[in-house]
Amino acid sequence: MNYWLVKSEPDECGIDDFVASGDKPIRWDGIRNYQARNFLRAMRPGDQVLLYHSSCKQIGVAGVLEVVTAPYVDPLQFEPDSDYYDAKASTDKPKWSAVDLRLVGKARQILPLATLKQLSALQTCALLTRPRLSVMSLTENEWQAIIKALGHLQLFSEAKG
Template sequence: MAHWLVKSEPDECGIDDFAARPDGTIPWDGVRNYQARNFLAKMAPGDEVFLYHSSCKRIGVAGIIRVMRAAYPDPLQFDPESSYYDPKSPPDKPRWQAVDMQFVEKFDDVVPLQTLKAQPELSDLPLVRRGARLSVMPVSDGEWRHILSLVNGRNIG
């Protein structure tokens, strides 16, 4: 099982949106960065994902979601009414991918970016490096455990 972090503005799609769904599942679509798309393509059912809230009042890791369906062609790229429409993406060789993710847990409070940046154990995490703008990124097992240790005072071994 791999670990990941995805970023989203909570008014677009946040942890509360996942929690409010009857089955907790939402397609993670609309990603329009090639490197982020490549990471989506590597996700597998069962992979755990931190959901990071950005561009909001409480920026930080808000909870955990899980990959339920591996990458498939993002249907929004073919929808002319969508802001994610890509007329250069052919149906026989689509450019963009989506995955389905499901709610696992909402944290009592977000783990703020400043806290993450202050952790030497997270210095290689793309999220805390200067200029890192990816909306989808891998998280090592050690980074995953360390971030969990910062959540609600957990003691993770």
């Protein structure tokens, strides 16, 4: 199993969207950075993912997700009306990928960036060293440090009730 962190603005696709979707996965698409895309392409079903809220009032880790599909072609790259349209992409040579993610648990409260910066296990983590990267891998040590700092998660069954 691999560990990942994905960033999103909560009004675009946040933890509450995953809670509202129930067991139905949400397509994680629209990634238009090559390094982030390559990380996305390395995801496999069963991998664990932290959802990080960015560009909002409460910045930080909002919950845990799980990868449910292998990477596939991001259909938005072919839709001219989409913000994620890429005129250079073709069905013969697609440039961008997507995966489906589903909720594992919602953080009882956002784990803020200020707290993450204090964790010694994260000092070389891309979250702190490459702050603009929207998809990144985490080491098992980084994952465990964040999960420990999160404390208890509200599991999906609790979050929807």
